[in-house]
Amino acid sequence: MFKRNMGTVDRAIRAVVGLVLISLVFLGPQTAWGWIGVIPLATAAMGFCPAYSPLGLSTCKRHASTN
Structure with missing residues (x-):
């Protein structure tokens, strides 16, 4: 699976724009x-943006470690 690289606000904005x-x-x-909106909606659902990786x-x- 993909490592998440999108925060809550980023995901919410993408979901709204997609809809x-x-x-x-x-x-x-x-x-x-308008069907291009499937892309930001899908990335919001996955929490992963392929363009962010490269x-x-x-x-x-980032969660602080509790060691």
Whole structure:
């Protein structure tokens, strides 16, 4: 499985953007381009962004060890 690299706020924003884009398929201009919203919705659900990996980015909070 993938190592999570997205924090809660990042995931929430992506989910909202994805849902808004998908809603454009049924409302508004009603074009198929709204299906591009599946990508941010899927990355939000997985908690992993493939574009972040090669760039070494992560919005996930690091948990402090309790040793």
